[in-house]
Amino acid sequence: MTTVIEAYRQGVAEGRLKPDPAQETVLDALERVRHGLAQPPVKKGLFRKATYEPVKGLYLWGGVGRGKSMLMDLVYSMVDVPKRREHFHAFMQWVHNELAKARADGVEDAIGPVAENLAKDVRFLAFDEMQITDITDAMLVGRLFEKLFDAGVTIVTTSNRVPDDLYKNGLNRQLFLPFIALVKDRMEIRELVSDTDHRQGRLQDTKRYFTPLNAENRAAVRAIWDDFAGDQGHPLVLRVKKRDVTLPGFCNGVARATFFDLCGKMLGAGDYLAIAEAVRVLIIEEIPALSRSNFNEAKRFVTLIDALYEAKVEVICSAASEPETLYLEGEGVFEFERTASRLREMQDANWGKEPK
Missing domain, CATH: 3.40.50 (Rossmann fold)
Structure with a gap:
């Protein structure tokens, strides 16, 4: 099985990627995700159904043009599980549409079933450009992500902001702080520090x-x-x-x-x-x-x-x-x-x- 590190170096050797020592410092985190998602389900207990071990996600942040999206796409291409890759804005639009459908069907607390249905379809979510600027998104993203994490969904996301700066100076930001704590607890936070744009x-x-x-x-x-x-x-x-x-x-x-x-x-x-x-x-x-x-x-x-x-x-x-x-x-x-x-x-x- 090819590792992320091997795939990256092959891309450099073939001229598809430009070598960047800073990018190489985060390949281990991407390989951890790929390797974890490649493991077979395990059975815990005589009568229990075999299930997959949860794989901790990754929050990759840094300046623009540093190659975060390219690295995320690299591991995404190598993960052979039900998966979904979207720009974060587009994903949140989909969430709002699904919430509206659930409410139209009489579901009062729609976040639960939306997260549950999503977790049935995917084990791996990849988001490009996570940033929160809308108060509506800020108020629901914490509960949504918590339910996805609890269901065993692995999330890898890129961002230009350190988690502590998400929704910075936003309205009622104190209500958003638990989400930042959740990200730090359930995802590995890695900064891509590079002088090369x-x-x-x-x-x-x-x-x-x-x-x-x-x-x-x-x-x-x-x-x-x-x-x-x-x-x-x-x-x-x-x-x-x-x-x-x-x-x-x-x-x-x-x-x-x-x-x-x-x-x-x-x-x-x-x-x-x-x-x-x-x-x-x-x-x-x-x-x-x-x-x-x-x-x-x-x-x-x-x-x-x-x-x-x-x-x-x-x-x-x-x-x-x-x-x-x-x-x-x-x-x-x-x-x-x-x-x-x-x-x-x-x-x-x-x-x-x-x-x-």
């Missing part, structure tokens, strides 16, 4: 703003997305104030959407803040010329860029013209000067290097 390296010499909107530039942006996602991209649905905000393409912190997806719909500051929290790189395609004829869309675009700028999200764009000439006439031209300046600044190769 692998994602930044991929963007270091990459052009980030493509204009005009022609076949050549569209193909160039698609190539950047393909380099990040390959055939692994999938939609990411964020739940914001009981509404769904959809990014059509998402893979390991990189998202892809058109201007219309982001600004042609009735989205607001809260939606854009949720997007900025959920992604590390955002590819925005087909930004049109802006004027009084699409004033509302232009206003949303200004709000979107402000949210991405403040959150240090890296942005790649295809647009009708350069930032300074995107918005030339109509109400809002003066306000757009700041947006154009920020778009220009965000094209710098060092943009977004600071941890979020």
Whole structure:
């Protein structure tokens, strides 16, 4: 049986992975999970049914671009048990939908049956980008995880935050603290400390703003997305104030959407803040010329860029013209000067290097 350490070193030897001493320091924790889940069920007592020994989970945290998702995907690919891998935001949306179904069937305390049904289907859950920003999620995640742990489900998650910083400064945070204690008790906490931002390296010499909107530039942006996602991209649905905000393409912190997806719909500051929290790189395609004829869309675009700028999200764009000439006439031209300046600044190769 191939170990995680052997698979990692094989990937390096074949050129699929870049060697990183910091990543190697956490391979033992990933191998512990893989090895534990590979063990056969054991029978305790003469008349008892054979059951699987619980395997302690793993909480892998560190700065952006350090390879956390890649390492999690590596162990996920090697685990041969019923399993499920999702972005944490998408998982919580699924949980809310399942809770709503259970309540519609008259179940008063719906967390129990939702967790029970999930535990029947999977032994291994892998979550990318665990972060809690919504009070509703904060109030239910503790009970949900406790029931999953008690049912023997193993959870591996990545995060940019140490557990103590989850839901930091959130409303009624004291009610969330037991969940942090639960994570520390039921999961191994490992920090991935690396000076290398692998994602930044991929963007270091990459052009980030493509204009005009022609076949050549569209193909160039698609190539950047393909380099990040390959055939692994999938939609990411964020739940914001009981509404769904959809990014059509998402893979390991990189998202892809058109201007219309982001600004042609009735989205607001809260939606854009949720997007900025959920992604590390955002590819925005087909930004049109802006004027009084699409004033509302232009206003949303200004709000979107402000949210991405403040959150240090890296942005790649295809647009009708350069930032300074995107918005030339109509109400809002003066306000757009700041947006154009920020778009220009965000094209710098060092943009977004600071941890979020």
